[in-house]
Amino acid sequence: xxxxxxxxxxxxxxxxxxxxxxxxxxxxxxxxxxxxxxxxxxxxxxxxxxxxxxxxxxxxxxxxxxxxxxxxxxxxxxxxxxxxxxxxxxxxxxxxxxxxxxxxxxxxxxxxxxxxxxxxxxxxxxxxxxxxxxxxxxxxxxxxxxxxxxxxxxxxxxxxxxxxxxxxxxxxxxxxxxxxxxxxxxxxxxxxxxxxxxxxxxxxxxxxxxxxxxxxxxxxxxxxxxxxxxxxxxxxxxxxxxxxxxxxxxxxxxxxxxxxxxxxxxxxxxxxxxxxxxxxxxxxxxxxxxxxxxxxxxxxxxxxxxxxxxxxxxxxxxxxxxxxxxxxxxxxxxxxxxxxxxxxxxxxxxxxxxxxxxxxxxxxxxxxxxxxxxxxxxxxxxxxxxxxxxxxxxxxxxxxxxxxxxxxxxxxxxxxxxxxxxxxxxxxxxxxxxxxxxxxxxxxxxxxxxxxxxxxxxxxxxxxxxxxxxxxxxxxxxxxxxxxxxxxxxxxxxxxxxxxxxxxxxxxxxxxxxxxxxxxxxxxxxxxxxxxxxxxxxxxxxxxxxxxxxxxxxxxxxxxxxxxxxxxxxxxxxxxxxxxxxxxxxxxxxxxxxxxxx
Ligand code: ARG
Numbered sequence: 001x002x003x004x005x006x007x008x009x010x011x012x013x014x015x016x017x018x019x020x021x022x023x024x025x026x027x028x029x030x031x032x033x034x035x036x037x038x039x040x041x042x043x044x045x046x047x048x049x050x051x052x053x054x055x056x057x058x059x060x061x062x063x064x065x066x067x068x069x070x071x072x073x074x075x076x077x078x079x080x081x082x083x084x085x086x087x088x089x090x091x092x093x094x095x096x097x098x099x100x101x102x103x104x105x106x107x108x109x110x111x112x113x114x115x116x117x118x119x120x121x122x123x124x125x126x127x128x129x130x131x132x133x134x135x136x137x138x139x140x141x142x143x144x145x146x147x148x149x150x151x152x153x154x155x156x157x158x159x160x161x162x163x164x165x166x167x168x169x170x171x172x173x174x175x176x177x178x179x180x181x182x183x184x185x186x187x188x189x190x191x192x193x194x195x196x197x198x199x200x201x202x203x204x205x206x207x208x209x210x211x212x213x214x215x216x217x218x219x220x221x222x223x224x225x226x227x228x229x230x231x232x233x234x235x236x237x238x239x240x241x242x243x244x245x246x247x248x249x250x251x252x253x254x255x256x257x258x259x260x261x262x263x264x265x266x267x268x269x270x271x272x273x274x275x276x277x278x279x280x281x282x283x284x285x286x287x288x289x290x291x292x293x294x295x296x297x298x299x300x301x302x303x304x305x306x307x308x309x310x311x312x313x314x315x316x317x318x319x320x321x322x323x324x325x326x327x328x329x330x331x332x333x334x335x336x337x338x339x340x341x342x343x344x345x346x347x348x349x350x351x352x353x354x355x356x357x358x359x360x361x362x363x364x365x366x367x368x369x370x371x372x373x374x375x376x377x378x379x380x381x382x383x384x385x386x387x388x389x390x391x392x393x394x395x396x397x398x399x400x401x402x403x404x405x406x407x408x409x410x411x412x413x414x415x416x417x418x419x420x421x422x423x424x425x426x427x428x429x430x431x432x433x434x435x436x437x438x439x440x441x442x443x444x445x446x447x448x449x450x451x452x453x454x455x456x457x458x459x460x461x462x463x464x465x466x467x468x469x470x471x472x473x474x475x476x477x478x479x480x481x482x483x484x485x486x487x488x489x490x491x492x493x494x495x496x497x498x499x500x501x502x503x504x505x506x507x508x509x510x511x512x513x514x515x516x517x518x519x520x521x522x523x524x525x526x527x528x529x530x531x532x533x534x535x536x537x538x539x540x541x542x543x544x545x546x547x548x549x550x551x552x553x554x555x556x557x558x559x560x561x562x563x564x565x566x567x568x569x570x571x572x573x574x575x576x577x578x579x580x581x582x583x584x585x586x587x588x589x590x591x592x593x594x595x596x597x598x
Contacts, residue, residue, distance in 0.1 A: 451481030506570025
C-alpha cells in the first residue's frame with residue numbers, strides 16, 4: 001500500500017519509459033502551488049536537456065500518456081514544462097479509506113529491517129544533568145521510536161557515565177567528610193581479594209548513609225577543587241585508578257553512588273516519558289579492557305606516549321589535526337574514549353548492530369570521530385556503521401546554554417516540576433480540566449508538560465539551537481505541544497459524542513476542498529516518516545503532526561459532522577478517526593502521550 005506520491009511517480013516513470021525517456025527523471029512531488037495542483041513532476045525539463053529536445057513538447061507527450069489514469073482529475077502543463085497533477089475525488093476517497101483501515105495509519109515499513117542501537121541520554125553518576133542531556137534524551141527517544149515504528153530492531157541504551165575521573169573526585173570528597181566512611185573504605189581495601197559475589201552483593205552499612213543529596217552537594221565542590229589544586233586532582237586520579245582496579249572499599253562505595261543516582265535518574269526519565277531498554281554503564285565494559293588493550297597492541301595500533309598509551313587516528317588529507325585516542329592514562333586508568341571503544345566491541349559481540357547512533361551534544365563531535373576511527377582501525381565496526389547525531393543547545397535569553405537564575409545547571413527534575421506547575425496554571429487559565437478528579441488532572445498536567453518540552457525541542461531541526469521560553473512552550477495556541485494535545489483531545493471528544501449518538505464511520509466520499517486538503521495531508525505521513533528516518537531528523541514528524549492538526553481544524557470548521565446527513569456524517573467520521581489515529585501515532589513517535597480528555 002503506497003501513498004499517492006509513490007503511486008503517481010510510478011505512473012509517470014512508466015510514461016517516460018514508454019516515450020523512450022529515462023525514467024529517473026519522472027519523480028512526482030507535492031505541488032509548490034496547492035491552489036493549482038496537488039502534485040507536480042518537473043522531469044520533462046531534465047529529460048529535454050538530456051535529449052536536446054523542447055521541454056514543453058516532452059511534457060505534453062508525458063501528459064497525454066497520464067491523461068487516462070483514473071486517479072487523476074486533470075493533467076496540465078505549466079511554465080517551461082512542469083506537469084501539474086490534480087487527483088480525482090474518487091482516488092482521494094479510496095486512499096482515505098485505506099489509511100483509515102490501516103492500523104499503521106499510512107506509515108510503511110522499511111523493506112529490510114536492520115538492527116540499530118541508539119546511545120542516548122548519557123547521564124552521569126552524581127554530576128547533575130544539564131540541558132545537553134535533556135536534548136539527547138528527547139531526540140534519542142524520538143529516533144528510537146521512529147526507527148522501531150518503521151520496523152527496525154532497535155535497542156536504546158543510556159550509557160551511564162559511571163567510571164571516570166569524577167568517581168575518584170567523589171570517593172575522595174565523601175571520605176574527607178565522613179571519617180566512618182573513610183575508615184570502612186580503608187578496611188575493605190586492605191582485604192585484597194573479596195569473593196566476586198561479595199563485590200556485587202555486599203552493602204556496608206556506613207556506605208548506605210551516603211545519599212544523592214550528599215553527592216549533589218559534594219560534587220561541585222570537589223570538581224572546583226580539582227581544577228585549582230593539582231594535589232587534590234592527583235589524589236582523585238589515584239582513587240579513580242583504585243576504583244578501576246576494583247579495590248573493594250573504593251568499589252563498594254562507588255556502588256552506593258551509582259545506586260542512589262540511578263534511582264533518581266530513572267524517576268526523572270520516567271516523568272519525561274523516556275525509557276531505556278538497557279542501562280549499561282561505562283563500568284560494564286571494564287572486564288573487556290585488558291584484552292582489548294592487548295589486542296590493540298597486537299595489531300600494532302597502540303603507541304607509548306609520555307607514559308600513556310594511545311592510538312593515532314589522524315588521516316592524510318584531514319583538514320584539522322585530530323588528537324589521538326588516549327587508551328590508558330599514565331596512572332593506568334581507562335578514559336572516556338577507552339570505555340567508549342570497549343563498548344563498541346561489547347555491542348558488536350552481544351547485538352551485532354548494523355548501525356549505532358550516538359545522540360550526543362555537538363560539542364562531542366571530535367571525541368566520537370576519534371573513537372570511531374579507532375574502532376574502524378581495530379575492526380570493531382565497519383566504516384560508516386557508527387554515527388554521531390549531534391545537536392545544538394537549548395539556550396537562555398542571553399543566547400548561552402540555559403542556566404538557572406542563580407547561574408547553576410538546571411536539574412532535570414526541577415525543569416519537569418517547573419513545567420508541570422506552568423502546565424497546571426495554563427490548563428486552569430483555559431478553563432480545562434477543572435471539573436476532573438484530582439488524579440486525572442495531575443496526569444493531564446504531566447502530559448501537557450512533557451508535550452510542551454518535547455515538542456518545543458523536536459519542532460526544530462536538531463542542529464539548530466533554540467531559546468528556552470516556558471510561556472511559549474506551554475501555550476495552547478501556536479506551534480506547541482499543548483496545542484497539538486488539545487486538537488487531539490478535541491477529536492477524541494467528537495468521536496465519543498458520535499458514539500453516544502450511535503453514529504458510526506462509513507466509506508469516505510471526498511467533495512469539499514477542506515476534505516481534499518485533509519486527505520492529502522493524511523497521505524503525506526509516510527513521506528514525513530521517510531524524511532525523518534533518512535535524515536535522523538524527528539522535526540519532519542513534528543512538522544507533519546502540526547500540519548495535520550491544522551488541516552483537521554480547517555476541515556472541522558468548514559464541514560459539519562454530526563449534523564450532516566447520514567452518509568456524509570459517516571464519511572466525515574471516518575476522516576476524523578483516521579486523523580486521530582495518525583496524529584496519536586505521530587505524537588507517540590515524538591514520545592508524547594495524549595490524554596483522553598482535557
Ligand atoms: N556521559 C556523557 C556526558 O555526560 C555522555 C555519554 C554519551 N555517550 C557515549 N557513548 N559517550 O557527556
